[in-house]
Amino acid sequence: MSDAHLILVSHHLCPYVQRAAIALAEKGVPFERRTIDLSAKPDWFLAISPLGKVPLLVVNQADGTQAVLFESAVICEYLEETQPGSPLHPADPLKRAQHRGWMEFGSSILSDLWGFETARDAAAYEAKRSALIDKFRRVEAELGAGPFFAGETFSLVDAVFAPIFRYFDVFDTIASTGIFDGLSRTAQWRAALTERRSVREAVGGDYGDRLRTFLKHHDAWLLKLSA
Template structure:
């Protein structure tokens, strides 16, 4: 029997990885369908109002329903699937987790600028912005090993794809972003060992990201000089 859920994806998208990690943590079978975002198929544009991935196709008696926006998809997975809880039961703690998920999206905005700019000044500004944001994360972390202690949560699913970028960035030189954040460094290391995180991307992800950086002639590449 084929999986009932379908996830429309792109190989490098960190937002897709959130959904993949959540589905994997819940033990849910799903079909992943990768598309080329530079050449979006018409059928996809009919499903995604913003033309972005991920999109989760959910079967209903009336036909498939398309859910878009990664945090919405993760919340739906949490609300409808069994397995370990990925959100706190307490309403206030759950709201705090949702806020940190949004903070993770803000970090991705700065990361996009860091990896695509060809300008040294923009690169420096984005690096400083990222260091400042991770300093805020450092202050919010407890004893670990995960964001909320011993329990893996959707906040972890959001931040794991962020840290994955730096696994490639670090091969070009130390950006100094995590120098003053030992708790963040430990969290990053622990997430990198999580099976759901490891399998959220294909084995050629590092090379695909390097190709992306070269195609954009990213200033980041000059760190290796």
């Protein structure tokens, strides 16, 4: 393992990794990224990851010891509390708690999104598509003038939703899902996040190809809609 102060253990497609990478970039904190293959997890990774999942943030401390943080929300909160740079949470405790709630809501969208992208038949696809439409309608009702979730200030909620929208940047090249139809504020938010440097650089240039390969591997119904 490197002696860099912060090491983000990653996977090419993981949206939870992207949250941490975005937060690190927004804070302007130097870090090393170490990407692993989750289908062949190395022993060193299994030894330090209690859940066998990414992301991990390895913190090399001044006394020579290492601390390992797991779970993206925990990592993002640690970065917010310890690193310089622009705040990514509101100062007001009530608003901060509300933001944390919407971060969890974003995680629930990712759960439905997994079912959506791995659906192998029309019924499963439509069930998850409907669930995503319902959830994004709730998001639409919460958004204001933008460009970000809380207006002019980029926050951890934006870091959570940016990887979600990135999926659809690829899906839209395959077939129309209709999930964002009529959701103008959500569409504007999505566009603003797509242009954000921290968001763009949170994945490699081959992200789209890797996601398409993932869809083919899972015999995704979405691919059949483009036939």
